[in-house]
Amino acid sequence: MKKPISDFINKTIKIIVTFLVTLCTAIISSNNTNIVYDFLSQHGYSDPTVQKVVLSAIIVAVIAILQELLGLLYKAILWIIKCYFARLTVEIGYKINNRNTELIKFKPVGGEYEEKQLEIELKIIPAGKISIFIFKILKLQIEIFFNPQIIDVTLINDQEWINENASTRVSENQAICINVLENYRLGGLSMKPYIMTESIIILPKRVKRDTAYIDFKVTSAMGKKFVVPYVILI
Amino acid sequence: MQFYKILRQRKINEDTFCNLLDIQNYDYITGNNKNSFAIKYNPDNYNQLLNNNRIFKEYSSRAIQQLFVTNQKFLAILNFSEIFNMSMVSCLFVEDEENMYLEEYEELSVESVEDVVNRYGFNIKEVTYKTYDSKRTIVLQKNGVIGFDNGLTETEYQKLLNFIDTLNFGLRVIDV
Numbered sequence: 249m250k251k252p253i254s255d256f257i258n259k260t261i262k263i264i265v266t267f268l269v270t271l272c273t274a275i276i277s278s279n280n281t282n283i284v285y286d287f288l289s290q291h292g293y294s295d296p297t298v299q300k301v302v303l304s305a306i307i308v309a310v311i312a313i314l315q316e317l318l319g320l321l322y323k324a325i326l327w328i329i330k331c332y333f334a335r336l337t338v339e340i341g342y343k344i345n346n347r348n349t350e351l352i353k354f355k356p357v358g359g360e361y362e363e364k365q366l367e368i369e370l371k372i373i374p375a376g377k378i379s380i381f382i383f384k385i386l387k388l389q390i391e392i393f394f395n396p397q398i399i400d401v402t403l404i405n406d407q408e409w410i411n412e413n414a415s416t417r418v419s420e421n422q423a424i425c426i427n428v429l430e431n432y433r434l435g436g437l438s439m440k441p442y443i444m445t446e447s448i449i450i451l452p453k454r455v456k457r458d459t460a461y462i463d464f465k466v467t468s469a470m471g472k473k474f475v476v477p478y479v480i481l482i
Numbered sequence: 483m484q485f486y487k488i489l490r491q492r493k494i495n496e497d498t499f500c501n502l503l504d505i506q507n508y509d510y511i512t513g514n515n516k517n518s519f520a521i522k523y524n525p526d527n528y529n530q531l532l533n534n535n536r537i538f539k540e541y542s543s544r545a546i547q548q549l550f551v552t553n554q555k556f557l558a559i560l561n562f563s564e565i566f567n568m569s570m571v572s573c574l575f576v577e578d579e580e581n582m583y584l585e586e587y588e589e590l591s592v593e594s595v596e597d598v599v600n601r602y603g604f605n606i607k608e609v610t611y612k613t614y615d616s617k618r619t620i621v622l623q624k625n626g627v628i629g630f631d632n633g634l635t636e637t638e639y640q641k642l643l644n645f646i647d648t649l650n651f652g653l654r655v656i657d658v
Contacts, residue, residue: 352555359525360625363550402550409652410558420492420545449550450626453531453541455525 261315269311275303303442307319334375335398336383338390338428343367356455363451365404368392372428384429390468393423393452394460404447416446483619486520487528488510490650492545499544502537504595513647515655520646523627541634549626549649553599556606556622559645560592566641568611568620570595575604576624584612613638622649 276282277300284303293299342349344366354361369391374380394401401422407414415430426446452458491499494517503510508531509522521528532538561567573595574581583602585592598604608623616638618631626649630642648655 359529363625400548400550402552404552405554406552406652409555411653422545422547449552451547451548451550454534454538455529 252317265311265315269304272307272311273300275462276307302406328407330376332376332378336375336379336388337373338466339371339373340390340392341369341371342462343369352450354452359455361452361455363449364448366448368424368426368446368448370426370428370444370446372432372444373442374432374439380429380432381434384432384434386467387427388429390426390428390464391419391467392426392462392464393421395463396458396460397422398453398456398458398460400451400453402449402451404449436469483621483629483631485523485627487523487648488518488549488626488628488649490547490549491517491519492547493543496544499541499546502540506531506537511643511646513643513650514640515651516649518647518650520628550623551606551624551626551649553606555649556609556624557592557596557599557650558607560595562648562653562656563611566611566645567612567614567638568641569614570609571612571619572610574607574609576607577602577604620645 276284282303284306285299286301288294288299293302344364346353346367349366352364352366354364399422401418401424403409403416403418403424406418408417415427417425419425424446426444430443432442489499498512498516498519500510500512500516500519503521510519512519532541557603560570570590570592571582572590575583575598578584578598581607583598583604584590584594587597595606599606606624608621611620611622612618613620613634615635616633618634618638620631620642621629623629628642628646634642644655
């Protein structure tokens with residue numbers, strides 16, 4: 249669908265350009281005392297045909313240059329948008345005992361599950377300055393949760409519990425909410441990626457054969473990339 | 483000794499889960515805050531209760547969360563044992579099955595427990611306390627199960643409820 253649209257736009261531009269050239273030529277040439285005719289007459293070219301051809305050549309050149317200038321302006325705007333509004337990328341990885349994990353299994357021992365410790369690793373790749381600025385103001389937050397909600401989550405380092413300011417907390421419905429730009433300072437020149445980790449304890453709500461997937465949502469959605477591990481209860 | 487599993491109801495506008503436990507004739511205790519409670523615990527009965535789908539539906543819709551006691555919580559609350567009229571008498575670690583590491587210290591204290599945690603990266607499995615007045619035992623396990631002897635004084639029992647609330651809601655309960 250992209251090609252027919254761009255073909256259509258290109259053809260339309262050509263038609264408009266031809267129309268403008270003809271229109272300008274007609275209007276200017278209908279006036280017998282225009283600057284171009286005067287200039288040509290003074291230099292000995294008084295033949296009306298020559299005068300008309302030269303006039304139309306000048307108009308074509310002026311419109312072509314204008315067209316190029318507009319094209320350049322358009323590209324410049326695109327470039328600015330790309331630089332300042334580029335998407336921020338967040339990659340999410342999960343680790344158990346320092347190993348990347350895609351599957352976590354729980355087996356009951358004496359009618360109970362043993363908890364597992366899971367490390368969530370967020371790699372944040374900053375991009376456009378303006379988009380980061382907007383995200384920071386919007387308090388970009390990543391919510392990681394288990395679906396269906398059969399797992400209880402506890403933070404290893406729970407700032408809220410010890411009554412301190414927390415950039416990561418567990419919400420009412422057991423989602424880990426991470427404010428990824430809380431400690432990011434705006435205005436720096438480096439756009440290098442940085443990594444955040446959060447350790448959690450997961451424990452199923454009850455002993456039952458079930459499966460849950462880790463899912464997440466971004467409160468101000470832009471770029472995202474992730475692996476989906478899942479949990480099996482036996 | 484009676485064992486109870488500490489739970490917290492996170493959806494606070496709904497009626498409490500305890501009403502449902504009353505109907506089921508299930509034994510429980512509530513903290514000073516009604517969204518913090520503990521239900522009589524042994525793994526079989528507890529699983530039986532939650533494997534009743536109607537009950538589990540009510541359990542989930544109220545966003546009930548089981549307590550898990552991390553090292554951070556164990557250590558923080560150990561620092562405030564006095565507030566709860568009790569003192570630590572023993573501490574077990576998940577990784578130290580023989581229970582040898584703490585014996586190397588001259589005295590059992592929060593500092594020695596903290597040292598083992600920091601030095602070896604061990605996880606605290608359970609802490610046993612003795613109450614000041616009645617000398618009864620209170621055991622807190624990492625899976626949020628609390629056990630206590632019969633015969634606590636009324637003050638000690640109130641402190642125990644306060645202890646459960648603090649574990650659920652954090653240090654803001656005792657305002658430190």
